[in-house]
Amino acid sequence: EPEVTQTPSHQVTQMGQEVILRCVPISNHLYFYWYRQILGQKVEFLVSFYNNEISEKSEIFDDQFSVERPDGSNFTLKIRSTKLEDSAMYFCASSPKPNQPQHFGDGTRLSIL
Amino acid sequence: AQSVTQPDIHITVSEGASLELRCNYSYGATPYLFWYVQSPGQGLQLLLKYFSGDTLVQGIKGFEAEFKRSQSSFNLRKPSVHWSDAAEYFCAVAFTGGGNKLTFGTGTQLKVEL
Numbered sequence: 001e002p003e004v005t006q007t008p009s010h011q012v013t014q015m016g017q018e019v020i021l022r023c024v025p026i027s028n029h030l031y032f033y034w035y036r037q038i039l040g041q042k043v044e045f046l047v048s049f050y051n052n053e054i055s056e057k058s059e060i061f062d063d064q065f066s067v068e069r070p071d072g073s074n075f076t077l078k079i080r081s082t083k084l085e086d087s088a089m090y091f092c093a094s095s096p097k098p099n100q101p102q103h104f105g106d107g108t109r110l111s112i113l
Numbered sequence: 114a115q116s117v118t119q120p121d122i123h124i125t126v127s128e129g130a131s132l133e134l135r136c137n138y139s140y141g142a143t144p145y146l147f148w149y150v151q152s153p154g155q156g157l158q159l160l161l162k163y164f165s166g167d168t169l170v171q172g173i174k175g176f177e178a179e180f181k182r183s184q185s186s187f188n189l190r191k192p193s194v195h196w197s198d199a200a201e202y203f204c205a206v207a208f209t210g211g212g213n214k215l216t217f218g219t220g221t222q223l224k225v226e227l
Contacts, residue, residue, distance in 0.1 A: 004156075031213055043157070043203065045214040056214055091156060098213045099145050099164075104157040 002026040006092050006105035013082055014113055021077045021108045023092030032075045033093040033102060034067065036060070043091065049075065050098075079110075087112045115140045117206050119218035126194050127226045134189040134221050136204030145207040146187040147215065148178055152200045160202075163187060174198070199225045 005024045013019045025032050034046040047057040049067055064086075066078045075094075079086055089109050093102040116139045126132055138144060145164050149157040161172025168180040178189045187204060204218040 006156075033213070033215075035215070042219045043205075043215075043217040045216070048213050058214070093157075095213070099207050099209075101147060101159050101162050102213075102215060103159065104149070106154075106156040 002103075004092055004094055004103050004105035006090075006108050008108060009106065010109045010111070012111045012113060015084055016081055019079050019082055019110065021079075021090050021092075021110070023075045023077070023105060024073050025075055025092065025094030026096075026103055027073070029094035029096050029103070031055075031095045031098060031100075031102075032067075032069070033095075034077045035091045035093065035104075036088040037091065037107075038085075038088045046077070082110075082112045084112050086110060115144075115206075115208050115216060117204055117216050117218040119202075119204055119221050121221045122219070123222045123224065125224040125226060128196050129193050132189075132191045132194045132198070132223070134202050134204075134223070136187045136189065136218055138185050138187070138204075138206050140185070140206070140208055142209055143180075143182065144209060146178075146180060147205040147207075148172065148176070148187075148189050149203045149205060149217075150174075150200050151203065151220075157203065160189070194223075194225055196225045196227055199223055 007022045032049040037043045047061045048055045089107045091107045092105045095102045118137045147162045148160040163180045201220045203220045205215040
C-alpha cells in the first residue's frame with residue numbers, strides 16, 4: 001500500500017537555526033498538509049497546499065514557516081529561526097481530493113535546544 | 114467555534130471486552146468524520162470515515178463507528194478488544210466550508226489489560 005514518507009525521523013537543532021522537514025506524499029495525491037503535535041497536546045493543522053500554492057493556513061503558520069514542492073515528489077516544511085516552542089512532532093499528510101481521507105506519514109520529531 | 118471533544122483521556126479495558134470511545138463535535142452542519150489510531154512512534158492510521166449515507170460505518174481492524182446527528186457524536190466501537198489495540202485514538206473532523214483541514218480531538222489513550 002502506498003505510504004507517505006517523512007525524513008528525518010528525528011531532527012535536533014539549535015535555537016535560531018533553520019530546519020527543513022521533508023515529505024514524499026503518495027504519488028497520485030494532489031493535496032498536501034502539515035500538522036504538528038506538541039508533546040501531550042492534540043494534533044494541530046498548520047497548512048494545506050494544492051496546485052503549487054497554499055490553500056489554507058492556521059494562525060500558527062506565521063512568517064517563520066514556509067512550504068514548497070521543489071519537484072514532482074517532495075513536499076517540504078521550512079522553519080526559519082527556530083524557537084524552543086517549535087519542538088514538536090510534525091506530520092505530513094496527503095489526499096487525492098479535498099475532504100477525502102488524509103494519509104499521514106510517521107512524523108518527524110523536531111527537538112530545539 | 115467549531116470543536117471536537119473526546120471526553121475520555123485514558124481508558125483501560127480487559128482483553129476480550131467491548132470498547133466504546135466517545136467523540137462529540139460542535140458545528141451547525143454535518144461534518145466529515147474520521148477516526149485515526151496512533152501507536153507509539155508511529156504516524157496516524159485511518160481507521161474509518163463517515164461522509165454521508167449509512168450512519169454505521171465499518172473500518173479496519175474490526176472497528177466500527179456510529180454517527181448520531183441528534184447527539185453530534187461519532188463514537189468508535191469494537192466488540193472484542195485485542196492487546197494489540199493498545200494505542201492512542203483520535204477523532205477528527207473536516208468541517209464543510211472549512212477547507213480541507215482536519216480538526217482533531219485531544220485523543221484517548223487505550224490500555225488493554227491481559
